[in-house]
Every structure is written in C-alpha cells, then in structure tokens.
Amino acid sequence: MKDEKKRAKQPRWFDLNLSHEKLIKMYRDMLLIRRFEERAAQEYGKGKIGGFCHLYIGQEATGVGAISALRDDDDFIYTAYRDHGQALARGLSAKECMAELFGKVTGVSKGMGGSMHFYDLSKGFMGGWGIVGGHPPLAAGTAFATKYQGKDSVTICFMGEASTNQGVFHETLNMAQLWKLPVIFICENNGYGMGTAISRAMAGEYLFEKAAGYEMARGAVNGMDLIEMYREMTKAITRARKESLPTFLEARTYRYRGHSMSDPGQYRTKEEIEEYKKKDPIETFARELIQFGILTESDIEKMEEKIKEEVQEAVEFADASPQPPLEMLHQNVYA
Amino acid sequence: MAQLQIREAINQAISEEMDRDTGVFIMGEEVAQYNGAYKVTQGLWKKYGDKRVIDTPITEAGFAGIGIGAAMAGIGIRPIVEMMTWNFAILAFDQIINHAAKARYMSAGQFKVPIVFRGPNGPAHMLAAQHSQALESMMAHVPGLIVMTPSTAYDAKGMLKSAIRDDNPVIFMESEMMYGQKGEVPEEEYLIPIGKGDIKREGTDVTIIAWTKMVAVALKAAAELEKEGINAEVLDPRTLRPLDEELIINSVKKTNRVVIVEDSWPFASVGSEIAFRIHTKAFDYLDAPVEKINSADIPMPYAENLEHEALPSSEKVIAAVKRVMYR
Numbered sequence: 001m002k003d004e005k006k007r008a009k010q011p012r013w014f015d016l017n018l019s020h021e022k023l024i025k026m027y028r029d030m031l032l033i034r035r036f037e038e039r040a041a042q043e044y045g046k047g048k049i050g051g052f053c054h055l056y057i058g059q060e061a062t063g064v065g066a067i068s069a070l071r072d073d074d075d076f077i078y079t080a081y082r083d084h085g086q087a088l089a090r091g092l093s094a095k096e097c098m099a100e101l102f103g104k105v106t107g108v109s110k111g112m113g114g115s116m117h118f119y120d121l122s123k124g125f126m127g128g129w130g131i132v133g134g135h136p137p138l139a140a141g142t143a144f145a146t147k148y149q150g151k152d153s154v155t156i157c158f159m160g161e162a163s164t165n166q167g168v169f170h171e172t173l174n175m176a177q178l179w180k181l182p183v184i185f186i187c188e189n190n191g192y193g194m195g196t197a198i199s200r201a202m203a204g205e206y207l208f209e210k211a212a213g214y215e216m217a218r219g220a221v222n223g224m225d226l227i228e229m230y231r232e233m234t235k236a237i238t239r240a241r242k243e244s245l246p247t248f249l250e251a252r253t254y255r256y257r258g259h260s261m262s263d264p265g266q267y268r269t270k271e272e273i274e275e276y277k278k279k280d281p282i283e284t285f286a287r288e289l290i291q292f293g294i295l296t297e298s299d300i301e302k303m304e305e306k307i308k309e310e311v312q313e314a315v316e317f318a319d320a321s322p323q324p325p326l327e328m329l330h331q332n333v334y335a
Numbered sequence: 336m337a338q339l340q341i342r343e344a345i346n347q348a349i350s351e352e353m354d355r356d357t358g359v360f361i362m363g364e365e366v367a368q369y370n371g372a373y374k375v376t377q378g379l380w381k382k383y384g385d386k387r388v389i390d391t392p393i394t395e396a397g398f399a400g401i402g403i404g405a406a407m408a409g410i411g412i413r414p415i416v417e418m419m420t421w422n423f424a425i426l427a428f429d430q431i432i433n434h435a436a437k438a439r440y441m442s443a444g445q446f447k448v449p450i451v452f453r454g455p456n457g458p459a460h461m462l463a464a465q466h467s468q469a470l471e472s473m474m475a476h477v478p479g480l481i482v483m484t485p486s487t488a489y490d491a492k493g494m495l496k497s498a499i500r501d502d503n504p505v506i507f508m509e510s511e512m513m514y515g516q517k518g519e520v521p522e523e524e525y526l527i528p529i530g531k532g533d534i535k536r537e538g539t540d541v542t543i544i545a546w547t548k549m550v551a552v553a554l555k556a557a558a559e560l561e562k563e564g565i566n567a568e569v570l571d572p573r574t575l576r577p578l579d580e581e582l583i584i585n586s587v588k589k590t591n592r593v594v595i596v597e598d599s600w601p602f603a604s605v606g607s608e609i610a611f612r613i614h615t616k617a618f619d620y621l622d623a624p625v626e627k628i629n630s631a632d633i634p635m636p637y638a639e640n641l642e643h644e645a646l647p648s649s650e651k652v653i654a655a656v657k658r659v660m661y662r
Contacts, residue, residue, distance in 0.1 A: 076408065110443035119442035121409060127442065131433050137397050138434060141404020145412045148360070148386070148405070168429070171397025178392070332444035333478050335502035 011292045013227050016234065020294050026068050026226060027289060030060040030282045032307050033085045036094055037257075039311045040084065040101055044261045048319070049101045053115045056085030058224075058256040061281035062188050064089045065229025066156060066251075069237055074151065076124040078139040079158035081116035082188075082255075083128045086158060090125045092118065098314035104321035111324040112332070124153075132193075133159065133166025136185065140176045140246075143183035147244060154240040156184045161250075162193025164210055165201060173248065177214040182240035184233070185211075185248045188223060194259045195267045211248035223251030224281045227288075336521050342375045342514040344488035345453075348495035349376070349415060351524070353383060356413060359499060362389035362398055363417030363454075372419045373455065373514050399427035399452065403435045403504075406450040413499060418454035421470045421508060427452075428473075435504040436479030451498045453507035456484070457548060457598050460512065461642060464634035469599035471546075474506040475576040475608075481529055482575040484508040486550035488518035490573055493527030501529060510548045532579035534586070538568030541656050542586045544609060545596040546571055549647060553596050556652035567656060575605050583609065584617050591622040592659040596647050601629035623659040628652055 013023070037055045044053050056063065059082075067077060067089040079086045087097055092108050100107030101115055108118045109128070117128040126142065129135035139157035146153040163169055164187060176183050187208070193201050204210075211218035217239060221232040229251060236247035254276040258265035265273075289295040295303075339347070353359045360383075365372050367380035367390040380388040391398040395418065402414035418424040424431070431452060438446040458467035475482045481503050485491035491509070498505040535550055536557050545553040550571050557567040570586050572579050587593055593613055595606040610625040631645040 078404075109441060109445075112443045113441045117441045119445050121442070121445040126404075126407065127438075129434070131429060134400075134429055134433055137400025137430065138404030138407065141401035141406075142408040143404075144401055145405035145408040145410055148412060149358075149410050151410070168396045168400065171392075171394040172400070174392060175394065175397055175401060328443075332440050332442075334481075335439060335444075335447045335449075 011288065016227070016231060022068070023289060023294055026064050026230075027282070027285055027295070028303060028307070029064045029068070029089050030226065030285070031303065032094065032310065033060045033064070033088050034282055035307050035311050036088060036097070036314070037084060039315060040098070041257070041261065043101070043315060049115065050103060051114050052081070053101070053261040054082040054259065055255070055257045055261070056082055058276065059188060059190060059253045060085055061226040061229055061285070062186070062223035062251040062253050063158070065226045066158070066186055066233045069230050069233035070154065070156065074124065074153045076126055076139070076142045076153060076155040078126045078135050078142070078155065079128065080132065080135065080160055080163065081128070081130045082160070083116065083118050087118040087120070087125060087128070090120070090123050092120050092123065092125060094310050094314040095317040098318040099321050102318040102321070103323060104318055105324040105328070106317070106321040110328065112328070133163035133169045135159070136163070136169050136172040140172050140181050140183050143176070143181040144179065147182055152241050154182050154184065154237050156186060158186045158188055160193065161187055161189040161198055161207055162201060164207060173211055173214045173216060176246040177216045180244050181246055182244045183246045184236045184240055185246070187248065187250045188253055189250050190253050190255045192259065192267070195263065197267070208248060208250035216246055216248050218248040220250040220252060223253030224276070224279050224284070226281055226285050336519040338517045339488045339520040340515050340517050341485075341488045341491050341509070342373060344492040344518070344520050345375050345495055345509065346377060346379070347520070348492045348499070350379060350382070352496055352499040353387060358411040359413045359415065360387040360389065361415040361417060362391050362402065364391055364393055364419050366390060366417050371417070373511050375514065376417065395423050395426040396430050399424070399430040400434065402450050403430055403438070403448060406448045407438055407446050409447065413449045415451045415453060415499060418452060420454055420466065420511070421456040422466050422468050424452065424454065425470070431480070431504065431506070432477050436477050440479060447502040448504045449502045451495070451505045451507050453495070454509060455511040456508035457510050458630065458635055458642070458646060461637055461639055463637040467635035469597065469630065471508055471575055472599050472604045475605050479504065480576060481505045482508065483529065483573065484547045484575060485573060486535070486547050486571050488516070488520050490527060490533070492520055493525050494573060497526045497529050508547065513548055527573070530574045530577040530579055532570060532572040532574070532582040534568060534582070535571050536567065536569040538566040538590065540566045540590055541592040541594060541659060542568045542570055542590045543594045543596060543652060543656070544570045544572065544583065544606075546573065546575065549596040549598055552647055552649050553652060556649040556656065559649060559653055560656055565656060565660065578609070578612070580612060580616070583613065587613055587617040588620045591620050593621070593625045594652060594655045594659060595625065595627045596652055597628070598630050598647055600632055601627065602632060604629060623661065626655040626659050628655055
C-alpha cells in the first residue's frame with residue numbers, strides 16, 4: 001500500500017530509464033516540428049514552397065516517440081511522404097529541411113526531392129517516399145541486409161493507414177515474419193486516407209489485426225502520447241534487436257491540417273478537430289514535465305523563443321540559398 | 336574452350352560473383368530447392384545454402400522491393416533478383432521504376448542501388464498473351480535503369496558479371512528459348528562492359544540490328560542473303576540502355592542501309608529509338624529509310640499458326656533487306 005502511494009507520485013515513465021535531458025529533448029523535438037510545420041504552411045502560402053506539402057501537425061508524438069527509442073548511429077528509418085517530422089526527429093537540421101522545401105541546393109536532398117523526399121543516409125534516414133504503400137518492402141530489405149551482414153541494427157518503417165490496403169504491404173508483412181526480419185512497421189492511423197475516412201476504405205475495425213494473418217507481434221498504441229509511443233517502441237526494438245522479429249504497431253493519431261496544403265479538409269467537422277486538439281501531444285507532455293519539475297513554464301517559454309529563432313533562421317537560410325546549378329539536372333541518374 | 340549452354344554460362348557468372356563477394360546473393364521464386372524454374376540456378380542452393388540462395392513466396396513486388404532496400408542500405412549487399420519471367424515482373428514495376436530507378440536521383444546521389452533483376456523475356460512458344468511479351472522497351476524508357484540483353488553464352492556470362500558488379504539497378508533480360516543454346520565460353524575470367532555492342536557478322540551491304548533471340552533470326556537471314564550476293568552485317572547492341580550509339584552509327588556509315596529486328600511490339604519500341612537516332616545522326620549516309628521488323632501489334636495468340644504469323648522471321652527480315660536495297 002505504501003509502495004503504491006509512492007509510485008503514484010512517480011511519473012509514468014519511471015521504468016523507462018529516461019534521463020531529464022532525454023525527456024526535454026523529446027519535448028523540444030515535438031515543439032520544433034510543430035513550429036517548423038506551422039512556418040512551412042505560411043511559406044507555402046507565400047509561394048516559397050512548391051508542389052505537394054503534407055504537414056505533420058498533430059502527429060508529433062508518434063514520430064518523436066518512435067525515433068527517440070532508436071540508436072543514433074546504425075538504425076534505419078523509412079517513411080512515406082509526410083516526412084518532415086521524422087526527419088527533424090532524427091536530427092536533420094531545420095535549416096536543411098526548410099531549404100529542401102524551398103528547392104535549394106543546400107537542402108537535405110539538394111533540392112532534388114522536395115517535401116516528400118528528405119534523405120540523409122549518414123543518419124540512417126532513408127526517406128521520404130511518395131507512392132502510398134510502396135516503401136514498406138524497402139524497409140524490410142534494409143532489415144534483411146543488416147541481418148545478412150550480422151549486424152543488430154533495427155529498421156523502422158512509418159506508413160499511413162491507407163497504405164495497409166495496398167497489396168505490397170501484405171507481401172512485405174508476410175516475408176518480414178517468414179524470414180524473421182528486424183523491422184518495425186509503425187502505421188500512423190490518422191483516420192483519413194487523403195479525404196476518405198478509414199471506415200469507408202477498410203473492411204474490419206481493428207487495423208493492427210491485419211498483422212494477425214501473418215502471426216506477427218502487433219498492437220495499437222496511443223500515438224498522441226509520447227511516453228506510450230516510446231514505451232511500445234522499446235518493446236518492439238528489443239524484439240527486433242534481440243530476437244530478430246518484426247512488429248506491427250498501429251499508432252492512433254490525428255492530423256490537424258488537411259491531407260496536403262491544397263486540402264481544406266471539408267470532410268471533417270470542426271468539433272472533431274477540436275476534440276483531438278484537447279489531447280494535443282505537446283501540451284499534454286508539457287503539463288507532465290512541469291508537474292514533475294523537469295521543466296518550468298519559464299523554461300518552456302525560453303525554449304519557444306529559441307525554436308522560433310531556429311525556424312526563423314531556417315527560413316532565412318533557405319531564402320538566401322541558391323537553387324541547384326543547372327548541371328545537376330543530369331547528375332546522379334546513375335552511380 | 337568449353338561449350339556451355341546459356342543457362343550454364345549465367346549460372347557460372349552468378350556462382351563466380353558469389354565466390355568473389357559475400358554480399359552477393361540470389362532470391363526469387365524456385366531458385367533454391369527447385370534449382371530454378373528454367374534450371375539457371377542449378378546447384379547453387381546446395382553450394383551456398385539458405386542464406387544466399389533464397390526461395391521467395393510468389394510475390395514479385397514484395398521481393399523486388401526487399402532487394403532494393405537491401406541494396407540501398409549501403410552495407411555491401413548486391414542482390415540478384417530472379418524474375419521467373421518478365422511477364423510476372425510487371426507486378427514489380429512500381430518497385431523497379433518508382434523506387435530503384437529514382438532513389439539515387441531524388442537523394443542527390445546519397446544512395447547507390449547495386450541490384451540485378453534478371454529472367455527470361457519475350458515470346459517463347461505457344462504460351463499465349465500473358466506469357467509472351469517482350470518488355471525491354473518499357474524498361475529502357477526509364478532513366479536510372481540499365482537494360483542488358485545477351486544473345487550468346489559468352490555474352491551472357493561476361494555481361495552478367497559486369498551487371499552484378501555495377502552500382503546501378505540493371506535489368507537483365509534473357510530468353511527461355513535460348514537457355515539450352517550452346518556457345519564457347521573461356522575458362523579464364525572476362526567481363527563484357529555495360530554499353531558495349533558487338534558485331535556478330537561483318538558485312539558491307541546492309542546493317543541488321545538485333546538482340547537476344549532475334550540475333551539468330553538475323554544471322555539466318557544473313558546466311559540466306561549471302562547466297563544472293565548480299566553481304567549483311569549483324570549488329571547486337573547487347574546493352575539497350577545505355578545504347579552503343581557509336582557502333583551503330585559507324586556501321587550505318589559503312590553499309591548505308593538498316594533493318595532493325597525485335598520481337599517486341601512496334602509502337603514506341605527500342606527499335607523506334609534506334610531508327611530515330613540513325614535518322615538524326617547518320618541521315619546523310621542513308622540510302623533508304625530504316626526498316627523495322629517487330630512482332631505484330633497484338634496480344635500474342637495461342638494457336639501455332641497465328642503465333643508464327645505474329646513473330647519476326649528470317650523471311651520477313653530478308654524481304655525487308657531487299658526493300659532497303661531496292662531489289
């Protein structure tokens with residue numbers, strides 16, 4: 001009884017071996033993503049960013065919670081086209097990410113990829129893929145490669161829930177389990193495949209049970225909750241690293257904005273969006289950090305200021321950077 | 336020199352490259368325990384085991400993508416992905432075209448994708464429409480891919496070894512009708528570079544351009560034409576992308592007349608591109624419009640007589656040669 005009382009006073013991450021530094025970094029990463037994406041929306045409106053631009057606002061805890069649980073040096077990350085958040089969480093700089101959006105040679109992909117195609121092989125950030133459901137086999141392949149070479153690296157693969165209706169998704173899950181590949185599929189279920197609600201596109205109610213057909217370890221997690229995301233990821237990572245087994249995680253999350261910048265989102269009600277905003281992953285986590293004395297309100301204000309500056313500098317850097325030189329047009333088609 | 340079947344020459348190339356580099360492995364349907372649908376991988380599973388000779392489920396897009404992701408990791412992996420036929424590889428075109436061919440460019444050169452997709456291509460015999468397609472033009476259309484298609488045992492071995500060592504995705508198209516065809520293959524190691532064509536028969540009066548199984552059709556036509564005093568050159572580009580343009584243009588400058596033979600469909604084919612390049616780069620050397628012999632512009636029928644009618648033949652090539660020679 002005494003123990004229980006004591007435990008209630010502990011933060012719920014007491015068993016996760018998270019340093020204050022790490023907690024603060026995760027909070028900061030989420031905040032940076034939020035502010036970066038808000039600014040990207042503004043710059044898109046000004047015509048500084050072209051093409052498609054899919055924002056991660058609302059889903060920050062999923063990306064940060066998952067990526068923070070990885071090793072920095074030799075784990076790999078794949079994602080779909082909504083990739084800014086994961087890139088920032090992996091430590092790609094705001095400057096280079098913004099420059100990529102601006103189509104500048106200083107960008108993470110030197111202006112050749114744009115919003116949907118951020119890459120940094122040196123950080124194991126494998127992108128940034130634009131075909132719904134196209135990249136999961138690549139992630140399984142990278143997991144295959146590390147296992148083949150006797151490494152204990154883990155590959156994680158973010159994907160939207162709509163990609164689980166594609167055939168190659170199922171092909172990949174089948175082989176990942178059959179060949180015991182150290183890969184974790186993180187399905188970010190934000191409820192909508194572009195403008196189509198999941199209930200109109202998917203037979204069956206429980207998305208994560210799609211992995212049941214392959215007898216893969218699976219489950220759903222609250223993707224709006226950083227700590228829960230991190231906790232489930234540590235289990236999946238251990239399974240991958242120690243037992244070389246895959247996991248399918250359904251992260252239930254929500255995007256506040258439309259599918260892309262050209263989507264006003266008229267298929268959703270204001271009330272629905274407001275309901276989710278009450279569970280905002282960043283505000284929820286901030287309250288906890290304050291409650292346990294890890295950050296003060298004034299710390300957070302200072303952090304906000306710093307991030308504002310960082311994003312402002314990123315925009316200035318992107319604006320001032322040159323476009324790719326014309327000779328790049330024909331470079332890197334072949335190795 | 337040893338006489339090897341083309342399937343044996345390909346098998347040797349794979350085996351030698353697997354001996355040379357532990358990062359090379361082969362995966363595909365029935366490649367391991369069954370020894371290959373066309374016995375190209377005969378004995379490899381026994382020699383290298385489960386780790387490096389991998390039977391896949393029937394899931395072309397899935398295992399093509401796994402190969403690509405393995406190659407992209409940048410940790411020394413060079414997959415060989417066998418497609419039982421290129422007809423089935425159509426299921427994997429999203430992986431090949433949208434992913435393998437673009438990873439390097441979209442990342443501004445961060446990724447290399449050293450992977451070979453290989454298997455038989457083109458109509459065989461009485462397999463009907465879904466199993467009788469020559470798809471090299473579709474692959475050659477895509478920047479980022481290399482397309483190779485050998486016509487002899489010697490070429491198959493030397494070309495495949497270069498393909499495996501290359502850091503780009505290579506589409507390697509064989510023919511199930513030719514796997515048993517024998518040719519001389521030297522004992523010592525040799526490589527045939529990517530992008531290098533070959534003159535299969537020297538001639539002076541007309542250039543017949545053909546690849547894979549159409550080379551035999553062209554050579555047969557050339558032998559017949561010789562009896563009539565026409566000396567035909569037979570040119571095999573071997574690699575379709577990048578194309579050995581220099582070899583082609585030099586031959587045209589010598590013979591001034593061209594017939595292209597391919598068993599793919601005529602519309603927007605590799606032959607169309609070759610004809611275009613000849614017209615733009617050697618127009619003044621031409622004594623007649625370029626002729627092109629293709630399979631008929633139809634899905635392939637099953638019935639033997641109709642299939643025969645649809646395919647290029649030495650008779651059709653001879654007639655085309657006579658047209659360009661105004662004889």
